[in-house]
Amino acid sequence: MSEIFEKLAQAVIDGEPEDAVALATEALEQGVNPLECITKGLTVGIQKVGELFASGEYFLPELIIGADAMKGGLDVLEPALLGGQKREVVAQVVLGTVEGDLHEIGKTLVGTMLTANGFQVKDIGVDQPASAFVAAAKEVDATIIGASALLTTTMLQQEKLVQALTEAGLRDKVKVMVGGAPVTDTYSKKIGADGYAEDAISAVDLAFRLADAPA
Numbered sequence: 745m746s747e748i749f750e751k752l753a754q755a756v757i758d759g760e761p762e763d764a765v766a767l768a769t770e771a772l773e774q775g776v777n778p779l780e781c782i783t784k785g786l787t788v789g790i791q792k793v794g795e796l797f798a799s800g801e802y803f804l805p806e807l808i809i810g811a812d813a814m815k816g817g818l819d820v821l822e823p824a825l826l827g828g829q830k831r832e833v834v835a836q837v838v839l840g841t842v843e844g845d846l847h848e849i850g851k852t853l854v855g856t857m858l859t860a861n862g863f864q865v866k867d868i869g870v871d872q873p874a875s876a877f878v879a880a881a882k883e884v885d886a887t888i889i890g891a892s893a894l895l896t897t898t899m900l901q902q903e904k905l906v907q908a909l910t911e912a913g914l915r916d917k918v919k920v921m922v923g924g925a926p927v928t929d930t931y932s933k934k935i936g937a938d939g940y941a942e943d944a945i946s947a948v949d950l951a952f953r954l955a956d957a958p959a
């Protein structure tokens with residue numbers, strides 16, 4: 745089974761969306777767990793792409809096609825994750841990537857996992873200012889706002905979001921969950937957020953705790 749994970753990772757490293765789609769389809773047909781395809785296959789590949797980019801071996805085009813391959817695989821695998829969706833809504837969540845930040849893959853994966861576990865997710869997309877999170881939270885009467893940031897420069901926007909909620913008089917009503925590769929638990933506490941999650945699975949656990957609902 746590890747062979748299919750390695751092939752999925754390689755499709756992302758090579759920037760081959762069609763291979764990623766074909767392999768993800770094959771994996772599902774073989775009954776391989778879709779979440780493991782993501783965590784042990786596609787994610788391993790995109791992390792390697794990130795390392796190659798950081799070391800100067802890959803440039804922006806390779807980063808872009810690697811992400812395209814990952815998204816191709818996710819498009820096949822994510823609907824399979826939603827197969828176990830519960831019927832009752834646990835809580836309303838507004839989810840987005842902060843202003844100045846275009847990274848969407850991790851945020852979308854968090855949204856899929858939350859949806860699969862019964863949360864109603866309003867995904868407001870990437871590059872969203874604090875005001876857009878606040879407006880969406882008012883619109884859907886959100887219990888939780890989830891803000892993703894992948895850049896050390898944009899994680900500062902998560903603090904702006906906490907401030908904007910306070911200014912809007914919503915801070916006591918809405919819990920703030922933060923995540924993304926450069927974000928840490930220490931940073932989350934420093935900016936006054938309600939919690940940090942390292943990955944999509946722990947984001948679901950955290951959301952249950954923040955919503956004060958049984959998992």
Ligand code: B1M
Nearest residue numbers: 794798846848849850890891892895896923924925943944
């Ligand atoms: Co960008 N990029 N990127 N990039 N990119 C990183 C983040 C970087 C670490 C790569 C590197 O140098 N090694 C680096 C940031 C350095 C830093 O700030 N410290 C970087 C850079 C520099 C840049 C640009 C500036 C490059 C340039 O233009 N010169 C540029 C910035 C654009 C912008 O945002 N303004 C840029 C652009 C891009 C692409 C657009 C090409 C592409 C994104 C495509 C897309 O999303 N549609 C991209 C990609 C793919 C990456 C890497 C390789 C992979 C990110 C990813 O999708 N990971 C990334 C390197 C890396 O992270 N190792 C990198 C897979 C995903 C499943 O994981 O997003 O971490 P992740 O999400 C996880 C957890 O973090 C967590 O759960 C998710 C699932 O487990 N999580 C949450 C995420 N959000 C959460 C929210 C939560 C809870 C948990 O609660 C709300």
